Amino acid sequence: MPKRPSAAASLRRAWRKGLSAVTGQVLRSARDAAHQARRTGSSDLMPDLVRGMRKTPAHPSPGLGDWVAGIASGRAGMRRFRLFRPSGLAVGERPPLVVMLHGCGQDPAGFARSTRMNRLAAREGFLVLYPEQSRLANPQRCWNWFDTESGRAQAEAALILAAIDQVCLLHGADRERVALVGLSAGAGMAALLATMHPSRFKAVAMHSGVPPGMATSATNALRAMRGSALPSTSTSTSTSTSASASASTSTSNATGAWPPLLVIHGTRDRVVGASNAYEAARQWAEAAGAKAAPARVVQRGRRWPMTVVDFKRGRAVAATLVEIDGLAHAWSGGAAKEPFSDPAGPDATAMIWRFVAKRLALKA
Incomplete structure (x- = not known):
């Protein structure tokens, strides 16, 4: 008598069948759009995306888990993404998800190597999503965090949300336990x-980024990066309205409308002015009605010292500001010889995970 397949095996087969169907549909849509773009002579993201899906870039964390390719679509077009899924996750398990938004001049593999977030994910058992900006959307691969006047920033934000939804649906990530991390332009987004x-x-x-409301287009983004811009009235009003609406409908965040924020910035950053770090913490504190606690100086071994300020409402932390003395525009404590990475700084990846794990109700 033939052996009946187990429930787990049946679930795996169903999951693979569903993934194959969705991926096939996305690729067919991409090919159709690319064909249409060639016929009409329009510039479009589709050819770049289709070519990218055929490539198999080197796995940044071999032996630790799977490096899965995917595509998300929305009104801003389509964007590739990579997902790191650590080995050993059980079928049906719903692990938390950390979303990593790279900076200008980076891609998912480089960002993963620099931050070593995949190594931490393999140890702690969470998924890591790396959305990828296209060169056609921005020649330097910068996320267009500043372009709120045209709506491009909001459209790219929607694409990232679409990628998150896809990972939650197809790869079992827990949509109730998602954290956002970004460097530079990725931090702004x-x-x-x-x-x-x-x-x-x-x-x-946010690592070395610009907070919302400091720019509305490419023309004033540079001033915002230098720290010489004031928050845009229209964007600030929109953000405040969003916060107020969320405060009345969401009870998931103990500090108020916005999720708790960790800001990391170097005092020698010549690309994004360090005043942006305080402005981000100030915005979050104001939204939550939080006040600054006394600053403390922390130094681990010979790494750069850092000044840490918590902004609290009662015992709840709305924002934590970490200013690292001597750090330039680079991922603090990142892998040596990687671009935008400084191994002399305190370990930003570990700091971020400790901060995030508490909010995900996990052991840090």
Whole structure:
């Protein structure tokens, strides 16, 4: 008598069949759009995306888990993404998800190597999503966090949300335990996304980025990066309205409307002015009605010292500001010889996970 397949085996087969169907549909849509773009002579993201899906870039964390390719679509077009899924996750398990938004000049594999977030994910058992900006959307691969006047920033934020939804649906990530992390332009996009959709995230971490409302287009983005811009009235009003609406409908965040924020910034950053770090913490504190606790100086071994300030409402932390003395525009404590990475700084990846894990109700 033939042996009946187990429930787990049946579930795996159903999951693979569903994934194959969705991926096939996305690729067919991409090919159709690319064909249409060639016929009409329009510039479109589709050819770049289709070519990218055929490539198999080197796995940044071999032996630790799977490096899965995917595509998300929305009104801003389509974007590739990579998902790191650590080995050993059980079928049916719903692990938390950390979303990593790279900076200018980076891609998912490089960002993963620099931050070593995959190594931490393999140890702690969470998924890591790396959305990828296209060169056609921005020649330097920067997320267009500043372009709120045209709506491009909001459209790219929606694409990232679509990628998150896809990972939750197809790969079993727990949509109630999602955290956002970004570096530079990715940090600006992470902050914007968190204020637009605060109920979707349990925590957000900005490394060397610009907070929402400091720019509305490419023409004033440079001033914002230098720290010489004031928050835009229209964007600030929109953000405040979003926060107020969320406060009345969301009870998932103990500090108020927005998810708790960790800000990490170097005092020698010449690309994004360090005043942006305080402005981000100030925005979050104001939204939560939080006040600054006394600053403390922390130094681990010979790494750069850091000044840490918590902004609290009661015992709840709305924001934590970490200013690292001597750090330039680079991931603090990142892998040596990687671009935008400084091994002399305190370990930002570990700091971020400790901050995030508490909000995900996990052991840090």
